[in-house]
Amino acid sequence: MTFPSNPVLSAMAARRSVSKVGPETPTDAQLAELLAAVTHVADHKALRPWRLITLRGDDRMRLATALDEAAGVTREPGEYNTKPFRAELLIAVVASPKEHPDVPVWEQHAVAAGAGHLLELALWGAGWGVMWRTGMLANAASVRAAHGLRDDELLMGWLYVGNIEESFRVKLRESKRPALDPRQFLGRMPSSSPE
Template sequence: MTSALEAVRSRRSWSKVTDAAPTRAELLTLMSAAGRVADHSSMEPWRVIELRGSDRERLGRAINKAEGQGGSSSKPLRAPLLLAVVATYRKNDKVPRWEQEAVASGVAHVLSLLLDEAGWGVIWRTGHYTRSKAVAKLHGLAKNEELMGWLYVGGKPPKARPGRRKVVDARRHFSRLPSAKRVDERDLSELDAQA
């Protein structure tokens, strides 16, 4: 069994997949694990909608409608299974909307890692039409919900070589808390600049 570190380091997006797809039972197991992301007050502000077969064609029509075009977009046909990840916001004085969206995004990311580790090719696709009325209506979204995007899932092509991703230089994104003196000096210089 791979470690979490190995799974994350080897993850890549699969833009081309085969027609194979995980079963509903497999998905439920993986979603149960993905739902363990950090979730303030255990609100579970997310849900996942499964799209297979002709559901993908219906999504293609909704995407084209959102784009002001007729016909059907072929984008949803790029994978046999699409998993629409939805943020479901709940009123809560302790947990702001952005934090609930972060939970839904976390579930999507962890689910993509779990699917990849289970041998499935996955890519997270979005687009401005995720916020369109036509696409929201197709997915049956309530007023307190937003579509975060879709995980396109299928089999990994047998001859495809895993791509190499650039190693992230963590030093560029990691720092220490500024000293109190430096913060005070910066605050003073910002005040001088505003004057």
């Protein structure tokens, strides 16, 4: 589905996860520019219960080591967990709840997920490929320690970011995959019946 008169809806409808991104990445200044839009995520009481951590260069090796430690994996010298090296830039999305009597933690986690998805959309709109990856070990003690998380914080996963290869762009343009029927996601409250 296309929305020619609405570039925001067009970008949302065209967004795809890109499992294999190229080596080019946005700079921190470019990320900050995109974040200016992300900070408007729906946020009850404006608590800003989220933060992002960028992992570049050696940070990815620290994550690889932490993931292996969490999994109880011992590798031969020179071998390492390659998962964090699928992209030159990883952005950890962290739910960072604030104490508030009117905003439960689950709602603050939802805000953090919303911020992560808005950033994913902003990156896509700016021409970058993104894949949000999680995993059973995301909140293992060694992984949390590597990210410097507080006890009350939750690591919601990593955005793997890089350029999109032209062959993938062509594949997207030529895709005949139909859009999902949106009606399956809409419903009404059940009618109340007298007892």
